[in-house]
Amino acid sequence: MMLNDEQFGFYMQQVLDNVPSAVVVTNNIGNVIYTNLFAKNSFNLYHSAGSESLIFNLLRAYDPDLEIINKIILEPTTKKIGVLINSNSKNAFIEYNIASFYNNNLQEQQFIFTINSINENSWLELKANKKQLELIYETVDDILFTIEVKNNIEFIFSSVNNAFCKSTGYTKAEVINANITDIIPKSSLNLVLLNYTKAIESKQTVKWEETSTFNNEEKTGLVTITPVFDEINNCIQLIGSIRDITERKKAELKLQLSNERFNFVTKALGAAIWDWDIENDRVYWGEGFFKIFGISEATEGKSFVQVLERCHVDDRFRIEKSLKLILQTTETTWSNSYRFLNNNGKFVQVQDKAIIIRNEAGKAIRMIGALSDITIRKAEEQQLKLYKSVITNTNDCVIIAEADLSNNGPKIIYVNESFTKMTGYTREEIIGKTPRVLQGPKTNRNVLDKLRKSLENQEICEVELINYKKNGEEYWVNLSIFPLIDAQGKCTHFVSIQRDTTERNKHSIEKETIFEIIQSINKNQNLSFSLNEVIENVCVFLGFHYGEIWSINIDETKMVHRATYRIDDSKFLGEINKGTNTLEKGQGLPGLSWKLKERIYIEDLQNSTFLRKADALKSKLSSGMALPIYFNNEVIAVFNLFSEKPFTKEQINSDLLNKLTTQIGAYIQKNRKDLELNQFFNMSADMLAISNLNGYFKKVNPAFTNILGYSEEEMLNKPLINFVHQDDRNLTLAELENVQNGKITTYLENRFIAKNGDVKWLSWTCAPLVEEALIFSVTKDITEKKKMDEELKNLIKELTNSNLELKQFSYITSHNMRSPLTNLLAILDILDLSKIDDSETLELLSAMKASTNHLNDTLNDLIRILIIKGNTNQTLEKIAFNDVLSNVSDSIGSLIKNSGTQILANFENIDSVYFNKTYLESIFLNLITNSIKYAQPKIKPLITIKSFIEDGKLKLSFSDNGIGFNEQKVKDKIFGLYQKFHNHEDSKGIGLYLVQSQINSLGGSIHVQSEINKGTTFTITFSKT
Amino acid sequence: MIPIVFCVDDDRVALMISKLNLQKTQFCKEIITAENGKQALDYFDSQMQLPEVERKIPNLILLDLNMPVLDGWEFLELFSNNYPSLHEEVKIALLSSSVNPDDKIKAEANPFVFIFIDKAIGIDNLKSLKEHPELVKYFS
Known part of the structure; x- marks a missing residue:
């Protein structure tokens, strides 16, 4: 209805x-x-x-x-x-x-x-x-909006807030009921739709960051979209918000930076930052708490009481009380130190410094503090105290000056006790001054410049220089300066540690001086030159005004003035012995010092026996000292030192001089030796050379260059083999190798080609010095000798040849003479005289026979001599004297018997000799027959033969009681050929010549002693026993 | 007596003396002579051509060293080379007036030579030769 x-x-x-x-x-x-x-x-x-x-x-x-x-x-x-x-x-x-x-x-x-x-x-x-x-909706800065969703794909703005309009520039009327595609810029639309869909599909809130341009301004927003669904799960609405984070982004960036800075500061300070919100009683800890104390829950907010738990129980009450008290005041800072529990369960000593933030009413609302671990600093403080006492009490001077290198120089702000002691300045006098007041004329500018440069570069620098005390006295100081750099890297102060090194420097200068002296001696071959350097060094170092060195001659008979030092031209001591610069032992100051072997110091020269008083007066030299220089405890030289003033203790008994007098003696001696050796080397007529094992000359003497004509440089630059004659190179190289292999002494003859092309024969004696890898050689120029040898050789050859020819000639001659003679002899022998009646013919034939026999004898003698002379290789055998005597006695048995000769032989000492048997028989025969031949008329010959040893040689003597001869007159001629001294019928003058020839040919000798009418003794000396 | 003695010497006087002395000492039955080594060698050459029974081979040669054409040494060399078979049969005595001692040494070293005799050969030489072991068989 x-x-x-x-x-x-x-x-x-x-x-x-x-x-x-x-x-x-x-x-x-x-x-x-x-x-x-x-x-x-x-x-x-x-x-x-x-x-x-x-x-x-x-x-x-x-x-x-x-x-x-x-x-x-x-x-x-x-x-x-x-x-x-x-x-x-x-x-x-x-x-x-x-x-x-x-x-x-x-x-x-x-x-x-x-x-x-x-x-x-x-x-x-x-x-x-x-x-x-x-x-909120209308006043928040965030953009808020709602979107009506239709069919999940169509999005219509249903509401927007003021912020939306403000940001986009649209009015509400323009936006509401508008499709989002008309409002949202195209560039963002895809992302937006994607996220809307995502939100709808996932039924969850979706967030994203989005940058769009509205009003020509780029905006970054954090977009949040939440979908709203109806009962049947249809999405009907999207609720969105956009937070404009454009500024935040910027701010975030800034914040990040400032946070970082904050962190850095925190770190730099070594502090942990805390923030106490007093009103809400919340304490926030910065990350420093983690970094420094290892506390990881640092950032969580805790109450004050909770935080206080980390404070050591013994400190807690004190700290709490202190904080409460300060909060009630109007103070804005607070500081305290306490023990704080770190994450390891250990307490560390902390320093806590805080500022208190108060509101207008003066009520403390916030406190921000920094906690720093001072455990180390505590220890450092202890250390610092120690340092301070050390610095104050150290023997080294410590100066701290502000780092100001401007014209006024760094200003001294601290000096320690030692400094005042060393320099004589009181602290009050020196503080505020610059260290430059310590410098003076002898302060080395170069060193100062170096120092300054180092300080400008903020480098540590160590130098040594001369500074001056308050009283003007100079002292050597070793400065070690380092800059103090603050946290900003700026040099704020210089710290200088200084040590008086005067003593040390004196020693090192002394050492340097000795070193210099010895070096100069070693460097110079010239003794005088190096001694000049020695005396100069000594005088300069010890402040003498005039000095001399006298050295003793090699033959130690005199001393020679070798070197002089004069501080200026006004100083001059003349010669002692006029025209010479030598002194006798004991003469003058140096001579006396030599003689006495001791230091002689004369404080007042004018009132002494000093020889050169006048010169000393002119030169204003008032004091002098002679100081012997020793080598092997013998005086080898003398320092003669003079000064205008009396010597100081240092001058009289100086360590330097004491050292020098014992140390340079050896050098002087060596130089003297070297001088001699050099003299040898340079003056030697023999060629002297030192070569290395590589076959290069290292040093050659003038003889070398003179003989070969090359300069020393030329000789040294080429391998020595280059100078050797082509034909002698292999030989030379082989010998060189021997020497290189350490063969001790080598003798070698080879030819060198002189610069002018001449061939020079050289004989070498070489000895290697293996450890030095050197070869020393002495070489003689034997070119002349070689020539002579060659000539001699040729001469001998010629002589030998002509000798041989002569010998041959004499053989042929004697043969040719002998042949007809033997025929003649045979004919006379065959001739039957009985068949001849004519007495005159018979007489003539008899004379002819006698002449022929005589000719034959003579010829035979000559031939025998020829054979002995020509026969050089005699075979020797052991011959018993008795055998020879009996053979000879047998052969001339009738002669001995007829003459009534008595022979006394004594061979008991030596019974035999190595000799040629025929010769020995011939010798016996000749000497015995001689004795019989030249016996004194009416006195029966007595011949005594004996063998004996005299002067280590075997001798055999034949003595007779014959007529003898005038030794003075004939001694030289008695053994000559055809020398007849007696008008004896049998004398041919050949027997003794034969004897001597035979003896000589076997290396023996014979001599004779004789007295007229007393007898003659022949003594044979054998070369072999 | 030695059947045949061969005297080789360029010196005719020496040859004559040798012959006289050989005869005087009744040293040999027959003497043949040559004036140098060549002639002496020729003699042997011609004799060796003959049948053995007709040959007159000397038992002793008195050989002079210094000769023209072919001297004693050269003869010795050729003879010993050509007729080694005659070594036993023919004794050679060197005869020289050479004064060179080397000659004597050389001669003694030669197996064909049994003695070296200084010239000129005299009666005494020959007498002592008769007693020489190499020749004594002819005189017993």
């Missing part, structure tokens, strides 16, 4: 009056045109004419925020709240919904308010929420 309008109205009236909510209908301008029973009873809301009936007025009366409500009416969406005066004239707290419909009858928009009363708390809550939400 269809209800008519009246019926429908009635029922509706019944329904409306029975619902437990107030229902109010207004027209489009808010005039109430209907209220139901509940509205009338509960809220006293009546439908009436006039302004009071205007719902907005009603609501406005109780709600100051009508504007907003008005707005809400225009945008009917959610539950709203309000306050109405209920029937008890009390404020009624309500919530209401507004629905609008179009009244066709009245042709206007009408609104239906459904109002429910709620309790005050709920109302207040709702009101707060509502209000806040509304407020």
Whole structure:
């Protein structure tokens, strides 16, 4: 059944009056045109004419925020709240919904308010929420919007807030009911749609960051989209918010930087930062707590009491009290030190420094502090105290100066005790001054420049220089300077540690001087030159004004003035012995020192016996000293030293001089030796050379260059083999190899080609010095000798040849003579004289026979001599003297018998000799027959033969009692050929010549002693026994 | 007596003396002579051509050293080379007035030579030769 309008109205009236909510209908301008029973009873809301009936007025009366409500009416969406005066004239707290419909009858928009009363708390809550939400919605900086979703693909803006408009530049009217595709820039649209879809599909809130350009401004926003679904899971709405993080991004970046900086500072300070929010009692710890104390829960907020637990129990009360006290004051800083528990369960000593932030009323609201571990610093402080006492008490001077290298120089701010002692300056005098006050004329500028450069470069520098004490005394100082660099890397101070090295320097200079002296001696071959350097060094070092060195001659008979030092031209001591510069032993100051072997010091020369007084006076030299220089405890030279003033102790007994007098003696001696050796080397007529094992000359003497004509340089630059004659090179190289292999002495003859092309025969004696890898050689030029040898050889050859020819000639001659002679002899022998009657013929034939026999004898003698002379290789045999004597006695038995000769032989000492038997028999025969031949008339010959040893040689003597001869007259001639000294019938003058020849041919000799009418003794000396 | 003695010498006087002395001492039955080594060798050559029974081979040669054409040494060399078979049969005595001692040494070293005799050969020489072991068989 269809209800008519009246019926429908009635029922509706019944329904409306029975619902437990107030229902109010207004027209489009808010005039109430209907209220139901509940509205009338509960809220006293009546439908009436006039302004009071205007719902907005009603609501406005109780709600100051009508504007907003008005707005809400225009945008009917959610539950709203309000306050109405209920029937008890009390404020009624309500919530209401507004629905609008179009009244066709009245042709206007009408609104239906459904109002429910709620309790005050709920109302207040709702009101707060509502209000806040509304407020937030419109006032937050975040962009908020709602989107109506149609069919999951069409998105229409249903509401946006002020921020949205502000950011995008659109008005609300432009946006609401607009499709998002018309609003959101194309560049972002895809991402947006993708995320919307994602949110719908996942049914979850989706967040993303998005950058879009609105109003020509690039904006970055964090977008959040939450989908809203209806009962059947259709997405009907998206609620979105966009946080503009453009600024945040920038800020974040800044923050990050400042955070980093903060962290760096924290780190740099070595401190842990804490932040105590006093009002809320929350303590926040910076990451320093982790870094420094290992506490990882650092960033969590804790209460003060909790934090205090980490403080050592013994310190806790004190700290708590201290903090409470300070908070009640108006102090803004607080500092304290206590033991703090680190993560290892150990307590570390911390220094806590904090600032207190107070509000306008002066109440402390916040405290920010820095905690630093000073355990190490504590130890360092101890160390520092130690250092300080060390610095104060050390023997080294310590100076601390401000690092200021400007014109005024660094300003001294600290000096220690030693400094004042060393320099004589008091602390008050030196503080504020620059170290330059210590410098003076002898301070080495170069060293200072070096020092300055190092300091400018902030480098550690160590130098040694001369400084001056307050009293002007100079001293050597070793400076070690280092810059102090502060945390900013700036050099703030210089610390200088100084040590007085005067003594040490004196020693080292002394050493240097000795070294220099010895070096100069070694360097110079010239003794005088090096001694000049010695005396100069000595005088300069010890401050003498005049000095001499006298050295003793090699033959130690005299001393010679070798070297002089004069501080200037005014100083001159002349010669002692006029025209010479020599002294006798004992003469003058040096001579006396030599003689006495001791130091002689004369303080006042003028009142002494000093020989050169006048010169000394002129030269203003008042004191002098002679000091012997020793070698092997013998005086080898003498220092003669003079000064204008009496000598200081140092000068008289100087370590330097004491050392020198014992040390340079050997050098002088060596140089003297070298001088001699050099003399030898240079003056030798023999060629002397030193070569290396590679076959190069290293040194040759002048004889070498003179003989060969090359310069020394030429000789040294080429391998020595290059100078050797082509034909002698192999020989020379082989010999060189021998020497290289260490053969001690080598003799070698070879030819060198002189520069002018001459061939020079050289004889070498070489000795290698293996450890030095050198060969020393002495060489003689034997070219002349070689020539002579050659000539001699030729001569001998010629002589030998001619000798041979002569011999041959004499053989042939004698043969040719002999042949007819033998024939003649044979014929005379065969001739039968008995057949000849003529007495004269017989007589002539007899004479011819005698002559022929004589000729034969002579020829035979000559031939025998020829044979002996020509026969050089005699075979020797052992011959018994007795055998020879008996053979000879037998052969001339009748002669001995007839003459009545007596022979006494004594061979008991030596009975035999190595000799040629024939010769020995011939010798016996000749000497015995001689003795018989030359016996004194009427005296029977007595011959004594004996063998004996004299002067180590075997001798055989034949003595007779014959007529003898005048030794003076004939001695030289007695053994000559055809020398006849007696008018004896048998004398041919050949026998003794034969004897001597035979003896000589076997290396023996014979000599004779004789006295007229007494006898003759022949003594044979054999070469062999 | 030795059947045949061969005197080889360029010196005719010496040859004559040798012949006289050989006869005087009744040293040999027959004497043949040559004036140099060549002639002496020729003699042997011609004799050796003959039948053995007709040959007159000397038992002793008195050989002079210094000769023209072919001297004693050269003869000795050729003879000993050509007729080694005659070594036993023919004794050679060197005869020289040479004063060179080397000649004597050389002669003694030659196996064909049994003695070296100084010239000229005299009666005494020959007498002592008769007693020489090599020749004594002819005189007993």
